[in-house]
Amino acid sequence: MKEGPDIAQIGALIGDPARANMLTALMGGRALTATELAQAGGITLQTASTHLSKLEAGGLLAQRKQGRHRYFALADDGVGKLLENIMGFAAGRGHLRHRPGPKEPALRKARICYDHLAGDYGVRMLDSLIAAGAISAVGDGLSLTERGEAHLTSIGMDVTGLRSTRRPLCRSCLDWSERRAHLAGSLGKALLSNFFDKGWARRLENSRSILFTSEGERRFLALFPVETDATNKEQSRADA
Amino acid sequence: MKEGPDIAQIGALIGDPARANMLTALMGGRALTATELAQAGGITLQTASTHLSKLEAGGLLAQRKQGRHRYFALADDGVGKLLENIMGFAAGRGHLRHRPGPKEPALRKARICYDHLAGDYGVRMLDSLIAAGAISAVGDGLSLTERGEAHLTSIGMDVTGLRSTRRPLCRSCLDWSERRAHLAGSLGKALLSNFFDKGWARRLENSRSILFTSEGERRFLALFPVETDATNKEQSRADA
DNA sequence: TCAATGCTTCGGTTACGATCGAACTATGAA
């Protein structure tokens, strides 16, 4: 006993409902103030403050002072990855929130996962990219092919610029609602920003939902077609 | 708020020190009785019993009755994967156990991670397999090459038999002590059993440490050589 | 300087859950 890293500590940090709600809210990717997080957690500002300092001390959160505001965000990519991991696991065991609520369907369709597209549309996009030979999948690993690089550059994305970042270009991220992988990494992030820039979609206030315009939706579906019957082999193997 | 899966529930399950210790003990891969787990958790049998039923209700554990014993084990591969994820994360933030203890170095050198080899030797093995072209790495994904299949078959492993299982053949697993990937999946499991079968190594009692015999160590190092200077490119990229 | 806003710290209350002793059930052995 007493071997290895202390998983209890970070488990306890995530294990409190109020903190879990705050972390989930921060999965939206944008930094939030203590007041906003208190609301997200369903608690008063005082209580939220102590929670936030614990989360920060635990290395899950980073804060940035700006004027009299204090913005909190997930400390780094690794935290988002961890949370999404746990979400996928929890969803797989049926540990869903008690009341599905009216926003559930929208969340399942398209939502932001830290900084990239998730949900039905996120999974569809990756499927389509793989089917088109733009991304090759080996087990859980993804990589952009030459054809894919050419294709994305042609729709106005700066792929070479993305390559220069330290962050991996492509990463697969398990989608908790679809139980399949979607595209994360700097490419996943860039694609989503691209959709926002083009006005195809926008974020819903105070939610992780992403709302496509009818025109944006049409374009998106055209850009990432899928054959409805055949699912990608590597993809379905990764689910097992 | 109230969106998505309930991460607090499983966070809380892992967040209790006694439960975390029991789960860590079960990362050794073998099923343990309630009494053994109570000892691992540093609590009485009664307390352990309530913890175990909570863990089982939460879907983390599976139990199997055998005579008057009740054996508990991690519910499935996904639980092991989740725990190793959290361990890697915790270790990365410096959330290590307070007292390093005398067994720490042995754990870092070679240990069992659910059912495969981890630690310095685990990472070395994967590095070597990649360098030799036996396994190809794309991002986080791993796959066995034809050359690798031939090579492993030649040292007496039934690779075709492994392929027939539903479980992925190769999977990368983040090593918390080395902060690099090692080999998991059915192949990782089979390789470790192979070492045990050959008498190269054995498990230390009541610990996750793996002890190599001097002969076994010599053979292992010869079978999986590494050029000390160059590290694999994909490998180091995956760390970022 | 004063007021307003955003957040933290302090103090006291409360509730939950971890804990264990004791009693109870189940399986196996004598």
Place this chain on the structure above:
DNA sequence: TTCATAGTTCGATCGTAACCGAAGCATTGA
């Protein structure tokens, strides 16, 4: 049968941590 071992359930205790009201800082703006 009876005894021993393995484990669960019950009841009571106790500690910790979540919680909020109130007071205290800090920053901004007037």
